[in-house]
Amino acid sequence: MSNQKEFKGNVAKFVTIFLITVGIFFTFNNHSIYASSSYKYGSITVPAKNGTICGAPNYIAYEKGFFKKNGLKANLVAKPTNIGDLEAGFSSGKYDALNGDFQYLPAIQNGAQILAAGGLHQGCIEVLVPKNSSIHSVKDLKGKTIGTPGQGSTGQYVATIALQHAGIDVKSGVVWKTYDYDLLTKAAEKGEVDAIATVDPFAYQAQKQNHFRVIVNNNNSSNSTKMAKMGMKKSGSCCYLYLPQKLVKENPAKAAAIVKSYKEAAAWIDKHPSETASILLNKKYVAETKFVNHKNVANLIKSYHFSLKGKEGKEDLKYYAEQLKKAGFLKSNTNVKKLIKSAYYKN
Incomplete structure (x- = not known):
């Protein structure tokens, strides 16, 4: 009788352990499935952190969940000051998106594998x-x-x-x-x-x-x-969204998700300058000082008129290319129209 009780007890323990193990397995597996489905396009690395206000689309796309909503797990890292380091990061696949200025035109002409995907805001x-x-x-x-x-x-x-x-x-x-x-x-x-x-x-x-x-x-x-x-284009774009050519070619859906995230972030910023200022300062993306405070940062954000401009941004970039050609920063024989066509993202 005691052996039978012991046997039944061992069976009960085994069943309990088995059920717990199965439960843990399915819980972990379901979590993994959920995690992977939450980030349909996987991870991206964005060189964003440099203390500037105009980098707001990076931070808002991250903080307000636009990256995640569009299937992207974003990692925001420090932005190198050297353009060569950024070029190398794009070529190697280290970086997947960039909120930058029209300064990359000479680099693109010299072979940098970068595409402009739209103007993000006006001058800063x-x-x-x-x-x-x-x-x-x-x-x-x-x-x-x-x-x-x-x-x-x-x-x-x-x-x-x-x-x-x-x-x-x-x-x-x-x-x-x-x-x-x-x-x-x-x-x-x-x-x-x-x-x-x-x-x-x-x-x-x-x-x-x-x-x-x-x-x-x-x-x-x-x-x-x-x-x-003075050459300051009326309502001209200043900062642009850039994508690596390799990503656009090999994973166009992921590239489109990145563009959509920035478009939504820029539109949100334009409607919520005060909340954007709070996020930038509270999260330490921008260092707060006596004058770089909430009120003034919000006013600056308003003045930038955030919006992802495709066609208009392309025309603005063409203008800047013409100016840089005249100044000698682009080759004297540059075909500006051809350069911009090859340097601009087509979705």
């Missing part, structure tokens, strides 16, 4: 001088030294467009120096450079905290004729 770049500077117009920049975040940066290109519209040779008529974003203002105050060309929030901080004066602003959303005469 300015050329500034210290408050007591003798410089009051673009023409006054002749013979001066201009600080930028990097050789071939969009800050340099915006200044370049304004210089050539003022009849100043962009290579022999000025001197270029490069500094980290957060050192540009100090360089000008110390007299190491006469002017700086940089992006928000660094440009905005220089205005509000250091009382720098704006000579050029590439945000011409007001359709100012004065700004247009």
Whole structure:
């Protein structure tokens, strides 16, 4: 009798353990299936973190779930300042999307495997001088030294467009120096450079905290004729969404999901500038200061008019290519129409 009870007890234990094991297996398996179905297109890596406000589409697509909604598991990493590192990242498959400026046109002409997929917003770049500077117009920049975040940066290109519209040779008529974003203002105050060309929030901080004066602003959303005469295109795009050619060719559905995520994020930002500012500052994507605060960041976001522009963005990129060709940053024999056609994403 005791053996029979012991046998029944062992059977009961075995059945219990078996049921628990089966339950764990199915729970884990169902979770795996759910996880994989949540991210239909797998993972993407986005070089996003560089402290700028114009990178908002990266952060909002992530924080508000647009990447996840479209089947993408996004990993936001630091954005290299060197364009060569970004090119290498795209070519190797390390990076899958980029919120960047029109500065990549020369790189694309030289073989970088990158496609522009639409303009994301209007201008966020300015050329500034210290408050007591003798410089009051673009023409006054002749013979001066201009600080930028990097050789071939969009800050340099915006200044370049304004210089050539003022009849100043962009290579022999000025001197270029490069500094980290957060050192540009100090360089000008110390007299190491006469002017700086940089992006928000660094440009905005220089205005509000250091009382720098704006000579050029590439945000011409007001359709100012004065700004247009400096070469600042009316309602022109500034930052673009870029995709690696390899991804577009090998996985067009995934590429389309990335584009859709950014389109939805840009539209959301335009409707919710205040909440966007809160996310950028609270999540430390943008460093908060006395002047780079919620109210001011929200106002800057409003002024950028976020929206993923396909056809219009392509026309804007063509304009920038023409300007860079005139300045000598693109080859003198460049067929601009052909370059833009090959450099633009077709969905």
